[in-house]
Amino acid sequence: MPTGQGGFPHLKRIVSRLRRTCPWDREQTHRSMAPNLLEECYEALDAIDRGDSAGIREEMGDILMQVLLHAEIAAGEGEFTIEDVVEDISVKLVHRHPHIFGSTQADSPQDVLDNWDRLKQKEKGGSLLDRVPRHMPALAQSQELQSRAARAGFDWQDVLGVLDKVSEEIAELQRAASPQEREDEFGDLLFSLVNLCRHFEIDGETALRRTAWRFRQRFTYMETACQGKGWRLEHLSMDELESLWQEAKQQADR
Numbered sequence: 001m002p003t004g005q006g007g008f009p010h011l012k013r014i015v016s017r018l019r020r021t022c023p024w025d026r027e028q029t030h031r032s033m034a035p036n037l038l039e040e041c042y043e044a045l046d047a048i049d050r051g052d053s054a055g056i057r058e059e060m061g062d063i064l065m066q067v068l069l070h071a072e073i074a075a076g077e078g079e080f081t082i083e084d085v086v087e088d089i090s091v092k093l094v095h096r097h098p099h100i101f102g103s104t105q106a107d108s109p110q111d112v113l114d115n116w117d118r119l120k121q122k123e124k125g126g127s128l129l130d131r132v133p134r135h136m137p138a139l140a141q142s143q144e145l146q147s148r149a150a151r152a153g154f155d156w157q158d159v160l161g162v163l164d165k166v167s168e169e170i171a172e173l174q175r176a177a178s179p180q181e182r183e184d185e186f187g188d189l190l191f192s193l194v195n196l197c198r199h200f201e202i203d204g205e206t207a208l209r210r211t212a213w214r215f216r217q218r219f220t221y222m223e224t225a226c227q228g229k230g231w232r233l234e235h236l237s238m239d240e241l242e243s244l245w246q247e248a249k250q251q252a253d254r
Contacts, residue, residue: 012068012082019072030073037066049210095119117151128152140205142194150198159199166192218248 047055071082099106
């Protein structure tokens with residue numbers, strides 16, 4: 001593979017040429033590329049969770065390529081260029097950090113967030129919650145909604161109140177009589193658990209993603225162990241499955 005030369009300008013020329021001459025790249029639109037952008041972001045998160053520095057580097061490049069291709073698509077439609085994107089984010093960063101580029105005081109991370117929210121509210125108006133993307137994963141969206149509401153003072157005073165709310169939602173779920181009630185109460189329970197994550201300073205999306213990764217590792221171990229012994233996983237008893245699961249926890253989590 002040839003070594004890249006010329007840094008960002010060189011990459012920009014490559015993407016521009018692909019957009020002009022590659023049959024696949026020529027056909028892409030913002031909408032058709034949206035799943036690719038999301039997939040690259042998830043792959044970057046996966047590399048971050050693994051602590052894979054080389055993987056993070058590679059995935060950041062893939063995300064950057066997505067940004068450049070979207071900019072090329074927009075430039076062809078007369079919408080904007082990558083230079084416009086860079087200029088806009090530069091102006092925004094300076095404007096949203098008056099404690100660095102101006103005279104506003106901010107002595108803590110919370111002060112910075114409060115300043116950021118006030119400036120966004122002044123610029124765009126509407127609700128603090130309007131700018132939480134509705135296409136975010138539900139868990140991440142719930143956490144962001146709660147965080148923004150909390151910064152406006154709508155929050156439990158301590159974690160004990162949240163724990164009581166979780167217990168209340170479990171009881172309401174147990175009393176639910178219809179499928180719709182169960183769905184509503186289960187949603188309320190999940191929302192309360194997200195609040196609990198926030199009070200424990202845990203990112204719920206990250207925590208659940210890591211748990212899913214551990215489950216994947218352990219279950220794969222169980223499948224491999226069964227294959228090695230000539231067993232079929234679906235033929236094992238509950239006691240045998242539990243024993244194998246405990247073995248998987250010890251081995252796969254090392």
